[in-house]
Amino acid sequence: MAVRSDDLRNASIGERGTAPAFALECMRALNFCVVMFLSILMCVSVYGTIHDNSASSFLDGFASIPPAPWKLPLIMLGIYIALMLLIDIKKRNLAEMCVCTAAELxxxxxxxxxxxxxxxxxxxxxxxxxxxxVKWKKYAAVIISVLFIAYLAADYNLLSGFLNLNSYGAYISYYNAHSRGILLGAVNVFEGINNLLFISFMILLVRGQNLENERIRDMNDRLNSMNTELNEVNAQLSDANVRLGENAKTIAEMTQIEERNRLAREIHDTLGHALTGIVTGLEACMELILIAPEAVKNQLESIADVARQGMTDVRRSVKALRPDTLEKMKLDAAVESMIERISTSTKVKINYDCDVDLSRFSGDEEEIIYRIFQESITNAMRHGKATEIDISVKQHGGMLTIKISDNGIGCDNIKSGFGLYHMRERLEMLRGTLECDGSDGFTVTAHMPVRWE
Amino acid sequence: MKNRTRIFVAAAIVLVAAAAALYFDIIPVGNPTTVTMGAFAGSYWGVPNGNSYKIVDDAIEKFKAGSSAINVEYESGIVYDDYSEWLAERFIEGNAPDVFFVSGSDFNKLASKGALKDLSGFIEGDADFDENAYYPSAYSCGSFNGTQYALPFESAVYLMFVNKTMLANEGIAQPASDWTWDDFYNICKSVTRDTDGDSKTDQYGVSGYTWDEAVTSNGADIFSEDGKSCRLSDERVVEAVEFIEQLEQLNEGYNVTSDSFDVGNVAFQPLMFSEYRAYKPYPLRVKKYSDFEWDCVTMPAGPSGGNISSMDTLLIAMNANTKNERLAWDFMKTLVYDEDIQTELFLYSEGASPLRRVTQSEKAAEILRNDNDVDVSLLDTAMENAKDIPSFAGYSEARELVDTAVRDITDGNSNIKMSLIKWQRDINLRLGQ
Incomplete structure (x- = not known):
């Protein structure tokens, strides 16, 4: 990505205020003064000739009738200003450049x-x-050549051989030899100053361009080093990307394993438990059927209860695996809906006290919170035979605390079943903790850090 | 930015258009129904004339008769001697008149500088106008490099003045109109003698007859049309110079001037027809040539030429930058092509009309017969055979060079032809510069 010298050249070199531009301004001023001086001089010569009654011999020096003298300075002024305007027009493309240059010429x-x-x-x-x-290098050489040839060919002695031209000398023939010498010399001096200014302009321009090229080289160097740095950072970024990809893969695998474990837990909790009860009951039935056929009937009723219970559990598990309620609504609404459902379908009284905005948790947090509520209420009803459950949700600092206690039978020796284990495991994944106390009823306390604080 | 460019381009175009309008003089100024005229007081022919603007005024009146709206203006009071300067001033000042008189010597100068309008278009486009109505030499006076820039207004040919009294005294017959150099030489030879017995020659053959007249009547052109070279080594020029030398030898070194003719001591002198007309009528004839009767005759014919005279013509041209060219042309035509106006030349001026039908007319013949005792057929023949005087820039200087050469040759003893070749080379170098 190199900066081309052409793009920048015209932006800075030759713009107003620079040294070459100053030389050019001087040239403009000088040329204006000279052409106006000459036109006024010619005008004065003609009127002087008429005043001196020497028009006839004066006219002999002319190849054609000169324009009316009073017009000369006016025409000159008009053309010179028009020329300066044309020069100052910004040429946007090659066609405009050519048209304008031709008009200027x-x-x-x-x-x-x-x-x-x-x-x-x-x-x-x-x-x-x-x-x-100039901006277009290719054509510039051609146009410059045309302009220079025009300048070189615009010589009176050369042109008067082909064209019917009047001469400057014819005008100043009005003056005496001494003045004529001075006037001819003056034009030569003007021409000389103009040439000097042109040479200065060219030298300053070339010098300016060299400086500019150096500046551009510096900029290119800086750009190159920046490019190198960028490339290094790019390489690091792509490494990190590769690593990220690998990590994502690992996480996906781990998630899959976790999900399998969860399924295993659910199956163990529900089907395993029920089937064990059914198998044990049926074996007892097989023994009893010969001894006390009447008792078998009771026994089978018990087994049917267990199976029914198992079926209920399976339904609950499936429900737990697919927390539809949570998918359909926000956490706070889902919790309230669950409590309401339980309150109306059972005799259990649930006291719900929440002063935390549950709607601000993210998906995984919502799920674990919902599961804690669900599991704890289920445990209280199933194992504790509780009739009243107190639920409180509080937030202290960056920690969310969920406390669920019941008035059930509790248990002295807490055997962490699949449910509790599952809850703890999930909480720990979010850096949270779970405490259980079975001394007075059963109390589950979960602590979880809040991310959004 | 775009706006700025537009304004610049528009301003530049306006300025250039204004400058071009000024430069090429395309702004119509002045009255479109007014033609300005450049005229002079006095005679073109250098003879006294009391009717300075009579013909011009009559022409203006006749021109205006067609329409009351049109007008012709001229600045009066410019004498002929100042006219060339006045015209040059008007041109360099940029306010030259639309139509103006131009002398033969100014014509080439102005035509070469592009000051004169090319009349070819008007001539071809005007069914009334026939260029063949003019004597060819008079008409060709207004032509420069093959283009007609001016029309002849008034012409005068050189004629040979004859001292009738002297010839009668010598018993010599008046020369015929087809006389030759030999006739001329023989008369000159027989009249050149001592009449009062003091053994000094006091009666001469000719004064003022130079190589110019001899070359012209021998059918030669000494200068090329552009005046850049001369043809001194032309056989006819050699004959002419030899003839001049012979004539001069008759005078035995005495320089015969026109004063000698005026007092009646010379038989012949070439003079312009205008001079003849000016001095022939009363009272001027008494003032100048009082002691003898005189007449005029055609120029004697050289062996290779004819009875050819030089002719000078006053021209009328149109300004190249005129704004009323149609009107200007019509006015020009009134001056140069109208029979009544051209006939007035014989009444109020000293030249002759370059229009054949006017000069040959009965009215002109009558005027000339009554006032000047001139035979119109002589004038008609002389004008028909005339040759216009060269008018290229620097003609008078070139003529002086040839004068010097001829004087050098006739005064010396060297071979004329060889000397002429040498002088031709020298003069051509000078002319080419």
């Missing part, structure tokens, strides 16, 4: 004709202005 030649080729410095000014504004 035409106007400059006209000025030369009006000066009777006694002074042709305006063409050099045209060259300088073109060099300053």
């Amino acid at each position: 035409a106007l400059s030649l006209w000025i030369c004709v009006l000066c009777n080729f006694g002074y042709t410095g305006v063409l050099l000014l045209c060259c300088a202005e073109f060099v300053r504004n």
